[in-house]
Amino acid sequence: MLTYLYHVHFQCLIDLNFTAIDMNKPVLPGLKFSQLNIISKLPDVGTTIFTVMSRLATENNAINLGQGFPDFPMSEELVALVNEAMKNDYNQYPPMPGWLPLREAVAEKIEFLYRAKVNPDTEITITPGGTYAIYSSLTAILQPGDEVIVFEPAYDSYIPNVEINGAIAVKINLVFPDHKSDSYRIDWDAVRNAITQKTKAILINSPHNPTGSVISAADIEQLRSVVKDTNIFIVSDEVYEHLIFDKLAHQSILRYPDLLQRSFVCFSFGKIYNCTGWKLGYCVAPAKLTKEFRKVHQFNAFSCFTPTQVALTTFLQNREAYLGLSPFMQEKKDYFKQLMEQTRFTMHESYGSYFICGSYGRISDESDKDLAIRITKEAGVATIPVSAFYHNSKDDKVLRFCFSKKKETLEIAVERLMKV
Numbered sequence: 371m372l373t374y375l376y377h378v379h380f381q382c383l384i385d386l387n388f389t390a391i392d393m394n395k396p397v398l399p400g401l402k403f404s405q406l407n408i409i410s411k412l413p414d415v416g417t418t419i420f421t422v423m424s425r426l427a428t429e430n431n432a433i434n435l436g437q438g439f440p441d442f443p444m445s446e447e448l449v450a451l452v453n454e455a456m457k458n459d460y461n462q463y464p465p466m467p468g469w470l471p472l473r474e475a476v477a478e479k480i481e482f483l484y485r486a487k488v489n490p491d492t493e494i495t496i497t498p499g500g501t502y503a504i505y506s507s508l509t510a511i512l513q514p515g516d517e518v519i520v521f522e523p524a525y526d527s528y529i530p531n532v533e534i535n536g537a538i539a540v541k542i543n544l545v546f547p548d549h550k551s552d553s554y555r556i557d558w559d560a561v562r563n564a565i566t567q568k569t570k571a572i573l574i575n576s577p578h579n580p581t582g583s584v585i586s587a588a589d590i591e592q593l594r595s596v597v598k599d600t601n602i603f604i605v606s607d608e609v610y611e612h613l614i615f616d617k618l619a620h621q622s623i624l625r626y627p628d629l630l631q632r633s634f635v636c637f638s639f640g641k642i643y644n645c646t647g648w649k650l651g652y653c654v655a656p657a658k659l660t661k662e663f664r665k666v667h668q669f670n671a672f673s674c675f676t677p678t679q680v681a682l683t684t685f686l687q688n689r690e691a692y693l694g695l696s697p698f699m700q701e702k703k704d705y706f707k708q709l710m711e712q713t714r715f716t717m718h719e720s721y722g723s724y725f726i727c728g729s730y731g732r733i734s735d736e737s738d739k740d741l742a743i744r745i746t747k748e749a750g751v752a753t754i755p756v757s758a759f760y761h762n763s764k765d766d767k768v769l770r771f772c773f774s775k776k777k778e779t780l781e782i783a784v785e786r787l788m789k790v
């Protein structure tokens with residue numbers, strides 16, 4: 371019976387003139403399927419260590435101190451506001467640059483925090499996350515062959531974002547903590563030496579992922595002197611603006627009108643409100659720069675999820691919700707650092723972000739990647755090897771830990787790490 375059906379079906383195909391595809395038969399003269407090849411714009415990008423570690427964490431039922439996200443719930447009030455916005459039918463496309471009342475609320479916040487007057491209509495664009503804002507800024511300004519100064523260790527999107535535009539990432543290593551500073555810092559002489567006629571931009575990030583270091587007022591002075599009388603743009607990644615410790619003031623580029631003139635300053639609501647999965651942020655830049663930024667944005671995402679924008683407009687009025695984040699997260703950082711004293715890691719200082727780094731010279735001379743994998747499998751705690759943040763996998767024998775977790779998560783993780 372089956373043979374019969376198969377025969378009939380096959381006969382139909384033949385009758386209808388269907389033929390099996392011969393992969394080697396030319397489709398157009400001179401083009402074979404087997405020759406259809408993408409010339410990668412990012413040939414060096416493979417599966418990242420972040421994917422590897424997260425997969426390992428799941429497979430080994432490990433506590434994930436690798437990826438940077440909170441394991442506690444976000445504000446119920448903000449969730450309710452999103453619900454309300456959806457019920458009130460704020461569900462269609464918002465304007466391309468973002469929901470105007472939200473941009474106005476952001477402008478108000480910027481004036482309150484940094485004494486900067488920013489025009490919500492022409493200088494703020496709501497984006498699907500901070501990473502997207504950084505990518506769009508670079509895409510707006512870069513031409514093939516341009517150079518962008520990037521500090522390493524670097525958040526993993528920076529170099530691909532530069533290279534996909536045909537530009538060149540000029541990498542400068544941050545100085546490893548030493549007797550002069552207990553956290554990583556910028557070597558400004560190295561920056562001066564790296565500037566060429568082709569330098570189009572400097573990309574800075576404070577508070578810094580992965581090291582937890584922050585830029586000081588003295589760094590701003592150095593930056594000012596480096597870019598003075600040049601056409602160099604600044605792309606400033608400030609997604610951790612509200613995660614800064616020890617009562618330090620966040621040195622936002624928004625505080626400095628002369629620097630802001632040449633800057634794209636990128637933020638993330640996901641990081642402020644413990645909802646990294648929302649992928650919502652914004653970019654502040656002078657009108658002339660914003661105009662070009664929006665050309666990129668218009669034909670990429672075009673606009674972002676409306677209900678969250680409507681909800682955030684109301685929620686931003688609650689200043690305590692963002693001002694309270696630094697002390698809240700500092701408590702976690704201090705607690706984790708103190709717990710880690712029971713292990714053989716030597717912890718660095720973290721002045722901001724979700725992250726703190728630890729050297730493991732007293733534990734092993736394995737590569738940081740091997741150790742991170744072994745700890746995930748044997749101890750059940752996933753971390754990120756800091757070599758992953760260097761294009762050449764520079765291995766200083768340091769692991770990055772994310773402490774934006776519940777107290778009990780941190781306690782169990784450290785109990786396990788004590789056995790390493």
Ligand SMILES: Cc1ncc(COP(=O)(O)O)c(C=O)c1O
Nearest residue numbers: 499500501525579609638640651
């Ligand atoms: C330094 C830095 N910039 C940007 C981002 C991404 O922000 P968003 O999730 O809003 O794209 C992250 C997230 O980990 C980050 O660490």
